[in-house]
Amino acid sequence: MNVYLPIAGMSVDPVVILAMGAAIGTLSGLFGFGGGFLMTPILIFLGIPPAVAVATQTNQVVGQSVSGALAQWRRGNVDLTMGLVLIFGGLLGSLLGVWAFTLLRKLGQLDLVISLGYVLFLGAVGMLMLVETAQTLLSQFRGTAVRRKLHEHGWLHRLPLKMRFRRSRLFVSALLPLGIGVAVGLLASVLGIGGGFLLIPALVYMLGMPTAMVVGTALLQIIATTAFTTVLQAATNQSVDLVLAALLLTGAVIGAQFGSRWAARLPGAHLRGLLALIVLGMCGKLAYDLMATPAELFSLAGAG
Amino acid sequence: MTRVLALAAAILALGASFAQAAAIVDLSQRNISITTGFAGGDVLLFGAVEEPADIVVVVEGPAERQTVRRKARVAGIWLNRDAETFVAAPTFYHVASSRPLADIPEAIRHRYRMGVDQLSLASEQPLSAERRAEFVAAFVRLKQAERLYNAAPGKVEFLGHRLFRTPLALPDNVPTGRYRIEVFELRGETVTQTSLDLQIEKTGFEARVFDFAQSQGLAYGLFAVVFALMAGWAASAVFRW
Numbered sequence: 001m002n003v004y005l006p007i008a009g010m011s012v013d014p015v016v017i018l019a020m021g022a023a024i025g026t027l028s029g030l031f032g033f034g035g036g037f038l039m040t041p042i043l044i045f046l047g048i049p050p051a052v053a054v055a056t057q058t059n060q061v062v063g064q065s066v067s068g069a070l071a072q073w074r075r076g077n078v079d080l081t082m083g084l085v086l087i088f089g090g091l092l093g094s095l096l097g098v099w100a101f102t103l104l105r106k107l108g109q110l111d112l113v114i115s116l117g118y119v120l121f122l123g124a125v126g127m128l129m130l131v132e133t134a135q136t137l138l139s140q141f142r143g144t145a146v147r148r149k150l151h152e153h154g155w156l157h158r159l160p161l162k163m164r165f166r167r168s169r170l171f172v173s174a175l176l177p178l179g180i181g182v183a184v185g186l187l188a189s190v191l192g193i194g195g196g197f198l199l200i201p202a203l204v205y206m207l208g209m210p211t212a213m214v215v216g217t218a219l220l221q222i223i224a225t226t227a228f229t230t231v232l233q234a235a236t237n238q239s240v241d242l243v244l245a246a247l248l249l250t251g252a253v254i255g256a257q258f259g260s261r262w263a264a265r266l267p268g269a270h271l272r273g274l275l276a277l278i279v280l281g282m283c284g285k286l287a288y289d290l291m292a293t294p295a296e297l298f299s300l301a302g303a304g
Numbered sequence: 305m306t307r308v309l310a311l312a313a314a315i316l317a318l319g320a321s322f323a324q325a326a327a328i329v330d331l332s333q334r335n336i337s338i339t340t341g342f343a344g345g346d347v348l349l350f351g352a353v354e355e356p357a358d359i360v361v362v363v364e365g366p367a368e369r370q371t372v373r374r375k376a377r378v379a380g381i382w383l384n385r386d387a388e389t390f391v392a393a394p395t396f397y398h399v400a401s402s403r404p405l406a407d408i409p410e411a412i413r414h415r416y417r418m419g420v421d422q423l424s425l426a427s428e429q430p431l432s433a434e435r436r437a438e439f440v441a442a443f444v445r446l447k448q449a450e451r452l453y454n455a456a457p458g459k460v461e462f463l464g465h466r467l468f469r470t471p472l473a474l475p476d477n478v479p480t481g482r483y484r485i486e487v488f489e490l491r492g493e494t495v496t497q498t499s500l501d502l503q504i505e506k507t508g509f510e511a512r513v514f515d516f517a518q519s520q521g522l523a524y525g526l527f528a529v530v531f532a533l534m535a536g537w538a539a540s541a542v543f544r545w
Contacts, residue, residue: 004510006517066533235522238518238524249536253536294375298446
């Protein structure tokens with residue numbers, strides 16, 4: 001049986017979408033990321049128009065981040081002041097991103113920018129994960145932990161507009177979280193990524209936020225930014241497919257629950273290494289598609 | 305099927321009483337609804353002629369502005385470089401005939417737009433003959449790849465000398481709107497034409513979602529967000545319990 005997607009204007013096998021959602025949900029539960037950066041390219045490979053894939057995936061991230069955010073909120077692990085500055089940045093980035101998205105779509109360059117964005121993003125994420133895996137495995141082998149400097153004072157800390165963030169015990173320029181927020185908003189609107197992959201390391205290494213506060217605050221910002229982006233995309237591009245979002249969400253939330261349960265029992269470092277290879281593989285496929293001479297040079301400007 | 309044949313027989317009997325009338329034709333369905341389970345549909349066009357004749361059936365979907373883009377290599381990457389827009393190109397096109405189209409005089413084929421090579425595609429910008437040919441060929445090729453223009457003309461089958469029928473397959477990505485079906489009866493140089501309409505629309509849940517998204521984007525977006533929040537919350541509540 002097939003299900004017709006009203007916005008994408010095509011029919012898909014719901015089992016395939018549910019299974020994809022569940023698989024990526026499981027991975028996200030295992031590793032604690034949103035999974036948008038895996039799902040959007042897979043949807044595009046499945047033939048969903050890129051514009052619809054990106055906007056719908058943004059909506060999916062909203063739903064998927066809720067349970068994590070609620071759990072962190074109950075434990076009091078959210079720095080609301082920091083969250084609000086990040087959200088403000090996220091909204092700016094999202095506005096800018098949706099405006100660029102609409103313009104690129106009109107110019108017929110949206111698919112190209114999405115592909116290029118993913119090549120860069122997946123390439124960077126894959127390499128980072130691979131390096132991290134190698135370090136973990138190496139330190140396990142040697143029996144020592146890799147040590148990092150906790151807090152560095154560089155030019156980032158000399159920026160103006162200093163603000164006090166009590167919960168995180170930080171006194172830094174508001175421009176820093178604002179800038180990080182803008183970057184996350186851009187990623188959400190143009191690539192359909194929650195941005196946790198960028199946000200969490202940025203909060204830890206650039207701002208020096210206490211690790212306990214990072215995940216909850218990041219999830220709060222991701223929910224607000226993706227929710228705002230979904231509304232903007234729906235209002236300007238009419239590219240959010242509710243039926244597709246419902247299928248993806250169903251698979252993902254169930255998968256995530258199992259993933260987080262299995263996380264303790266599975267060999268994390270090896271899995272992470274495997275995932276890094278998958279991510280690099282997807283990056284390679286997208287890069288190849290951009291560079292190989294296409295069989296058909298012409299295309300119809302449609303929903304994409 | 306029996307219903308169709310009975311109807312066709314009735315039409316035949318009716319037709320016999322009006323000498324020299326045009327062909328009588330009908331469709332197995334005048335309305336196609338795109339619902340949740342829609343995976344394409346089949347419509348049967350059938351009819352009867354007074355005297356033996358050749359039949360050509362042309363089906364055209366609603367005309368729309370459509371743009372064809374061409375990629376070129378820039379710094380090692382293939383990207384869309386130029387484009388041409390056709391102002392009113394049929395979104396769907398299907399032709400079927402009882403005799404190979406090539407056997408029908410070119411003048412008639414051209415006049416009645418019989419065959420993908422006879423479409424009148426007006427471009428927005430004036431084009432050189434060479435460029436026009438290139439973009440028109442690409443447009444038709446892409447439409448054929450999407451199964452929206454038929455790759456090879458279909459066949460109109462005769463049952464005896466008077467009853468004829470031809471199937472029309474609609475893919476799952478069929479555009480919505482009012483389809484114009486022209487049935488041409490060819491006897492030498494004389495052409496008699498009969499027209500029919502076929503309505504294809506999204507109905508039920510799909511239609512409501514689509515209309516909601518198109519007409520009230522902002523409310524639709526808010527609804528999508530609330531839905532996602534509720535789904536996420538419900539899932540975490542269920543699994544905690």
